[in-house]
Amino acid sequence: MNTKNIMIVGVGGQGSLLASRILGAAAMNAGYDVKVSEVHGMSQRGGSVVTYVRYGESVASPVICEGEADVILSFEKLEAARWLPYLKIGGTIVTNVQQINPMPVIIGAASYPDEIVEKIKALCVDIIAEDAQAMAKEAGSEKAANVALIGLASHVLGFDRNVLRAAVEACVPAKAKEVNLRAFDKAQEKIG
Amino acid sequence: MKKIMLGNEAVARGLYEAGVHFISSYPGTPSTEITEFAAKYDEMYAEWAPNEKVAFEAAYGAAIGGGRAFCAMKHVGLNVAADPLFVSGYTGINGGFVIGVADDPGMHSSQNEQDSRHYAIAAKLPMVEPCDSRECKEFAAMAYEYSEKFDTPFILRLTTRVSHSSAPVELCERKNVPVRDYEKNIAKNVMMPANAKKRHVVVEEHLRQLTEFAYDCPFNKIEKNDTTLGIITAGNCYNYAKEVFGEGASYLKLGLVNPLSEKLIREFCRGLEQIIVIEELDSVIEDFVRKLGYDVVGKNVLPNIGEFSQDLLRKYLLGEEADSSMIADEIPPRPPVLCPGCPHRGTFYTLKKLGVTVYGDIGCYTLGAVAPLGAMDTTLCMGASISALHGFNKVRGEEGKSVAVIGDSTFMHSGMTGLVNIVYNGGFSTVLILDNSITGMTGHQENPLTGKTLKGDAAPYISLEDICAALGVAREHIRVVDPADMKLLETTIKEELESDVPSVIICRRPCALLKGVERKPALSVDTDKCRGCKSCMKIGCPAISMIETEKGKKAVVDPAMCVGCGLCESMCAFDAFVK
Numbered sequence: 001m002n003t004k005n006i007m008i009v010g011v012g013g014q015g016s017l018l019a020s021r022i023l024g025a026a027a028m029n030a031g032y033d034v035k036v037s038e039v040h041g042m043s044q045r046g047g048s049v050v051t052y053v054r055y056g057e058s059v060a061s062p063v064i065c066e067g068e069a070d071v072i073l074s075f076e077k078l079e080a081a082r083w084l085p086y087l088k089i090g091g092t093i094v095t096n097v098q099q100i101n102p103m104p105v106i107i108g109a110a111s112y113p114d115e116i117v118e119k120i121k122a123l124c125v126d127i128i129a130e131d132a133q134a135m136a137k138e139a140g141s142e143k144a145a146n147v148a149l150i151g152l153a154s155h156v157l158g159f160d161r162n163v164l165r166a167a168v169e170a171c172v173p174a175k176a177k178e179v180n181l182r183a184f185d186k187a188q189e190k191i192g
Numbered sequence: 193m194k195k196i197m198l199g200n201e202a203v204a205r206g207l208y209e210a211g212v213h214f215i216s217s218y219p220g221t222p223s224t225e226i227t228e229f230a231a232k233y234d235e236m237y238a239e240w241a242p243n244e245k246v247a248f249e250a251a252y253g254a255a256i257g258g259g260r261a262f263c264a265m266k267h268v269g270l271n272v273a274a275d276p277l278f279v280s281g282y283t284g285i286n287g288g289f290v291i292g293v294a295d296d297p298g299m300h301s302s303q304n305e306q307d308s309r310h311y312a313i314a315a316k317l318p319m320v321e322p323c324d325s326r327e328c329k330e331f332a333a334m335a336y337e338y339s340e341k342f343d344t345p346f347i348l349r350l351t352t353r354v355s356h357s358s359a360p361v362e363l364c365e366r367k368n369v370p371v372r373d374y375e376k377n378i379a380k381n382v383m384m385p386a387n388a389k390k391r392h393v394v395v396e397e398h399l400r401q402l403t404e405f406a407y408d409c410p411f412n413k414i415e416k417n418d419t420t421l422g423i424i425t426a427g428n429c430y431n432y433a434k435e436v437f438g439e440g441a442s443y444l445k446l447g448l449v450n451p452l453s454e455k456l457i458r459e460f461c462r463g464l465e466q467i468i469v470i471e472e473l474d475s476v477i478e479d480f481v482r483k484l485g486y487d488v489v490g491k492n493v494l495p496n497i498g499e500f501s502q503d504l505l506r507k508y509l510l511g512e513e514a515d516s517s518m519i520a521d522e523i524p525p526r527p528p529v530l531c532p533g534c535p536h537r538g539t540f541y542t543l544k545k546l547g548v549t550v551y552g553d554i555g556c557y558t559l560g561a562v563a564p565l566g567a568m569d570t571t572l573c574m575g576a577s578i579s580a581l582h583g584f585n586k587v588r589g590e591e592g593k594s595v596a597v598i599g600d601s602t603f604m605h606s607g608m609t610g611l612v613n614i615v616y617n618g619g620f621s622t623v624l625i626l627d628n629s630i631t632g633m634t635g636h637q638e639n640p641l642t643g644k645t646l647k648g649d650a651a652p653y654i655s656l657e658d659i660c661a662a663l664g665v666a667r668e669h670i671r672v673v674d675p676a677d678m679k680l681l682e683t684t685i686k687e688e689l690e691s692d693v694p695s696v697i698i699c700r701r702p703c704a705l706l707k708g709v710e711r712k713p714a715l716s717v718d719t720d721k722c723r724g725c726k727s728c729m730k731i732g733c734p735a736i737s738m739i740e741t742e743k744g745k746k747a748v749v750d751p752a753m754c755v756g757c758g759l760c761e762s763m764c765a766f767d768a769f770v771k
């Protein structure tokens with residue numbers, strides 16, 4: 001198979017590292033070669049963060065470039081728009097509808113674009129936009145929003161459902177396992 | 193067994209498998225996790241040192257003592273450790289000694305973009321560079337074997353993408369390597385002119401042997417394909433090149449990046465029609481190949497600034513641009529910011545209000561330079577805040593209008609000597625030590641002031657106040673303030689700016705992200721009381737925004753982000769923030 005490229009984008013502190021570890025584990029357990037690239041340090045402090053997950057028979061580069069992502073998992077709307085050029089033509093964006101204002105917007109030096117999801121749709125891009133926080137809250141904890149997002153994308157990530165679910169189970173902290181699995185299941189049901 | 197490992201985790205695994213005994217490091221992105229992961233193995237001693245020079249020398253001492261030793265640092269940390277680095281090749285080692293240094297092309301979390309390969313050349317030391325997690329483990333482990341064989345320290349060079357990318361790694365058992373005997377050897381280990389002159393000859397001989405070794409060593413690899421295009425590369429650039437050229441090129445992948453083998457390169461280049469050298473940052477390999485008389489494609493086409501990617505190679509080498517879509521709106525940038533509840537916020541707001549010149553330093557608090565706070569004039573390197581302020585004040589006489597700002601860990605790293613300089617040379621600058629009880633930016637590492645070691649054991653209490661007093665600052669001018677109390681902080685700073693002796697203000701409040709720090713309930717805004725004056729916006733808290741309501745513009749607090757620190761309450765003249 002060709003290398004599958006998944007990007008996880010969001011705001012530092014939203015839990016994208018855990019999401020990337022879940023996808024990395026799923027890829028390895030499904031028998032693929034995999035590379036995951038993360039961002040640490042200063043950019044994590046509330047900045048725009050991006051994580052790359054690439055899997056396939058043999059993966060060389062650990063990064064994903066413009067026009068290469070099969071799937072973009074976005075924890076925040078503006079980040080979905082920021083990283084849109086990285087989506088492959090025909091790829092899918094799964095985004096949380098949460099809005100977190102960046103500092104230039106907070107201090108009035110810039111404005112937060114309106115109707116981001118609609119504008120992306122208008123470009124004929126396949127986009128799924130849901131309130132992952134709400135789904136996670138329903139499952140028992142807002143902290144499981146990252147896993148809910150994985151559930152929402154489960155049909156385009158290229159993994160067998162059970163492989164993905166087992167990876168969630170293996171990667172989340174033991175005490176949060178049930179909540180996360182509930183969030184995953186609920187999100188997956190929603191997408192069908 | 194296979195495990196997905198971060199490059200840095202794989203280096204730690206390599207140390208474990210090589211039977212390493214001793215690790216001493218100072219944290220620095222992107223190198224930090226090597227030592228954190230290494231500390232999880234009970235079989236290895238691991239510690240945080242106050243700075244990279246101390247870490248290097250501790251590891252060097254362990255190696256001379258017969259143990260297998262390691263130290264890790266980021267590229268700028270190697271500048272701090274450069275002094276012992278240059279001489280360590282002269283004495284050689286006893287137990288194997290590997291120095292891990294992580295460069296940061298693209299400056300994800302650094303103040304400059306230096307290429308550490310120059311250090312290997314200048315210090316005449318061998319340097320190996322892995323391209324992924326698998327090689328991180330293998331190269332780290334193998335380096336010990338050759339360090340002992342050639343009686344020289346080895347440098348393991350990493351870059352951000354290698355350190356912070358994960359891939360499956362095959363795990364092996366730990367080798368049981370006993371600590372070697374130690375024998376006193378003045379001629380070899382005491383570097384004074386008479387001995388060093390003889391040892392320089394040995395260094396050159398080692399380099400000659402290593403150059404021979406470079407011809408067929410297990411670190412280098414040639415991949416011959418049926419083509420006349422040859423690519424010479426190293427590290428992660430090899431992966432980018434493979435992504436773009438696949439089997440359409442032959443590859444000389446250099447794992448040993450210093451010294452380079454003329455014989456190996458000549459052999460690889462034989463019969464090739466075009467040679468491309470692909471390396472991030474400076475033209476180190478390219479310069480060597482050009483000197484051999486080959487006309488190559490390299491930095492005449494590729495940039496010497498920033499990080500590479502497959503996309504960048506396609507653009508510069510093949511002229512191909514990616515196909516992508518974008519919405520028409522301008523996307524506002526999202527720079528990193530001080531976290532909600534950050535103890536530094538009140539300090540920088542107060543400094544901005546006072547309009548003083550601020551000599552800054554390296555840490556989370558460098559973000560005090562970002563709008564709307566903008567309360568910083570300079571940031572150079574670890575420790576420079578205090579020493580540079582001294583020079584600034586000596587020429588300008590602005591002791592009453594300027595301060596240095598430095599974190600607790602950075603003060604221990606290299607701030608103390610600057611403070612001594614102020615006291616010794618009759619300066620009377622004011623220094624703010626932002627003591628948030630942890631090394632923050634790199635992700636919460638213990639330091640000599642936190643009372644805990646890297647392994648989690650209790651450490652003796654070291655008092656910041658006592659250190660400053662011992663360095664010569666008068667007790668009554670060592671003030672301790674909670675920066676959340678902005679009024680008291682402001683008066684204290686004003687008082688110390690007016691004094692004509694050196695002073696230290698310790699702004700003490702733990703990092704809001706630390707475990708055990710109480711997270712209070714989120715505040716909310718009483719929209720009847722809020723007048724939309726935007727006073728609260730001056731502190732640059734990411735949890736507060738202004739929104740348009742039917743009653744006009746009002747502040748609003750994001751309950752998911754607010755930690756209830758109450759700084760906004762003290763900004764509001766109308767008591768609009770409520771618990």
